[in-house]
Amino acid sequence: MTVQSNTVIIDLGLERGEPDSYDSPRRSTPGWFPVAVLTAIVLLTAGASMAPAKPPLTEVFSLRVGPADAYALTDDGRLLAQTFGLLSSYDLRDGATQWDAGPTAPAFRLRLGSGLILMRPWTVGSRDPGTTAISLADGREQWRRPGTVVTLAGSPTLLSASPTRSMGGVARRVQGPVEAIDPQTGRPLWTVDVPSSAVLTGLPGPGDSGTRMLLVHDDRTMAVHDLITGERLVSTAVPAADYDPTNPAVVDGIILLRHPGRPDMEFSAYDGTTLRNLWSQPAAGYYEIEACGALACLTGPDGMRAIDPATGDVRWTHPGWRGIQQYGASYVAYGTAENTQPLGLIDPDTGQLQVDLTGWRPLYGAGSKDHLLVTRSEQDGGRSMVAVAQPGEPQPRLLGPLPAGTGDCQAAPERLVCRSMYGQLVVWAYGRKG
Helix, strand or coil, X not given: CEEECXXXXXXXXXXXXXXXXXXXXXXXXXXXXXXXXXXXXXXXXXXXXXXXXXXXXXXXXXXXXXXXCCEEECCCCEEEEEECCEEEEEECCXXXXXXXXXXXXXXXXXXXXXXXXXXXXCCCCCCCCCEEEEECCCCCEXXXXXXXXXXXXXXXXXXXXXXXXXXXXXXXXXXXXXXXXXXXXXXXXXXXXXXXXXXXXXXECCCCCCEEEEEEECCCEEEEECCCCCCEEEEEECCCCCCCCCCCEEECCEEEXXXXXXXXXXXXXXXXXXXXXXXXXXXXXXXEEEEECCEEEEEECCEXXXXXXXXXXXXXXXXXXXXXXXXXXXXXXXXXXXXXXXXXXXXXXXXXXXXXXXXXXXXXXXXXXXXXXXXXXXXXXXXXXXXXXXCCCCCCEEEEEECCCEEEEEEXXXXXXXXXXXXXXXXXXXXXXX
16 A cells, blocks of 8 residues: 555555456347347248238139029038029039039029029010929939929928019919929929919928918918918918018018008007917008018118017117118118118117118128128229128228129128129138238
8 A cells, every 4th residue: 555645545456356358348238139139030031931911802713604694602602603504513612513404594593492493494475484493412403393483481391383463572472372392303292272362471380390381361361371281270360451572571480460550550460370469559650561680670761660579569769770681690771761771780689780881782692690791882993892891890891802893792601702794703712800
C-alpha cells in the first residue's frame, strides 16, 4: 500500500486470477437465443416444403349435356344425368361412372322413389307419355305404365293418379282412380276411386305406423287411407274451401284448412288420426299456410305469424316476412309472397334471424344439416359468388367465384353441381371451413 498525499492506492496484483475475457472478450448472449434461431429455421424449411392450401372451390369432373337435359342428386352421393338420350349414374366423389342406360326419351325432370327413377318424357298435346321406371341400382328398365306415378314423403308406396289442370304441385289435385303400384312389377295393388276431384297428400300416422294417404274431396269429405291396403280408416265432413297448392296443409301430423267463415276467412285444425276438429279461429288477414319446422307459419299483408298447429297458440310474429321455404334442414324467410327476396336463415322454433341473406340466393339440394350454400351474381363479369350460410355467423362466409355463365346449381354434401353456358354439367368440391 502506498500513501501519496491524502490518496491511498491499494494494489491487489494478479494473484486472485485473471478472467478469460481479458484474453478473448465477447458479447453476452441469452440462453434462449440459439433455440429460437433453430426453431425459425425449422419452420421456414417446413413451410417451404408444404403443398399450397386447396382452393375453396375445386372442379371434380364435368359432363357434356344439352340445354334441356335433366339431372338429379341422390341422398347416397350420386349424380344422375340424362345426356343426349343416355341416362347415367356417377359417383359424386370422383366422377366414376356406375352405369349407363339408354337410349331414353328426354324427361322434364328425374323423380326418385322406392329405389326407382320415375321418368315421364316430354310430350306435345294431350297424348299421355306414361311413366317409365328405371332401377336406381343398375339402370335397368323395370316397367312402363300409362299415367303419372308419384311418391309421398316418408312412404315407399308409389301412387298412379291423373292430375287436374289446376294442380298446384305433384299430385295435389287429382281425379279418377288412384292406384297403388308395386315398385317391382308396376302392377296395381289396390284402387281408390275419386268420382270428381280431390286434393291428395301424405299424412304421418300415429307413432311409427308410417305415412297414410289424405284425400280432401270436392264434396267436402276428408278421408284418410292406409297405404298398404287402400282401406279408408276414417272420414269427416269439412267446410268448403278452394284447396289451392297450400290448402290444406299438414304440419307435425295436424291438418290445417283455410276456409270461408262468418263473416271473414277462418283457419281450422284437425287431428291427423281421428280427424276431430281441434280448433277454429279467424284468419285475421293471413292467407297462406306453410310448415316451418314443428310450427305452422301463416302469411299475409301483415307479415308472418307462427302458431302451434295443435292449439292455434301464437309462438312468434314478424311483420317484415311474407314467405318461408325449406332447403334441406334449413329455413329461409322471404320479404315477398312469391319467395323472390331472401331475407335470412332463421330458427323456425323461435323466429330468430340467424344469418342475413340480403342479396344472396339459397341453393336447392340435399346440402348439409348444419349449413346452406348461397350464391350472388356480381355485376362485373357476370360471375356468381358462392358462400356458406351457417348459424353462429351473422353473414355468409365467402367461398369463391364460379366461372362466368354458370347457373342452375344444386347442392350436395361437400359438392356443388352447376350448368355451364358452354354445354357442361360441372361438379365442384367445396370446403366450408374459414
